[in-house]
Amino acid sequence: QITLKESGPTLVKPTQTLTLTCTFSGFSLSTSGVGVGWIRQPPGKALEWLALIFWDDDKHYSPSLNRRLIITKDTSKNQVDLTMTNMDPVDTATYYCAHYYASVFDYWGQGTLVTVSS
Amino acid sequence: EIVMTQSPATLSVSPGDRATLSCRASQSVRINLAWYQQKPGQAPRLLIYGASTRATGVPARFSGSGSGTEFTLTISSLQSEDFAVYYCQQYNNWYTFGQGTKLEIK
Secondary structure, eight states: OOEEEEESOSEEOTTOOEEEEEEEESSOTTSTTOEEEEEEEOTTSOOEEEEEEETTSOEEEOTTTGGGEEEEEEGGGTEEEEEEOSOOGGGOEEEEEEEEETTEEEEEOOOEEEEEOO | OOOEEEEOSEEEEOTTSOEEEEEEESSOOTTOEEEEEEOTTSOOEEEEETTTEEOTTOOTTEEEEEETTEEEEEESSOOGGGOSEEEEEEOSSSOEEOOOEEEEEO
């Protein structure tokens, strides 16, 4: 059974750096073809893909947010971190991590709401 | 960036009736298209991938079709648990989502 759970601060100030952790179980991020992605959703709005890391440490980023994002993994801990710099109120959203396989995000965490406010 | 456009924004349908949701891509995504269902306060759930393949555990009343730039999600006989927001997502060139269609009870 694949499960994922996001954790991190619920409130950050503008210009601060956000780091979120995705802790997962039921799969290994050392298995060929497997990845973990991050997707966010502002309140009442649509989904936006942010970043994706693969079993071989290949990393992909949203072109529009590329300069602000860093994704890393710790295979031994079954964790993936997402760091986003220079946070702004427009970055207020629920942040999801998701299991990725065969090009789709097939299992999602419950999400964590991050509010950016001074 | 490939832009995904869903229509209508809101669809009102009676339980037991058929619902047809549309998704258009700004350029061809071949069949690299997925559909997700999202209920209030929940994470999205994968329904369809490869434009027409149901994900594990998805009821047969859900079906997807299309290729290139035009796609359709059909729910053949709406159940109460199907009223939700539906998103299409292309994965032909990075990953972009549509703005969603809210399926509400008529």
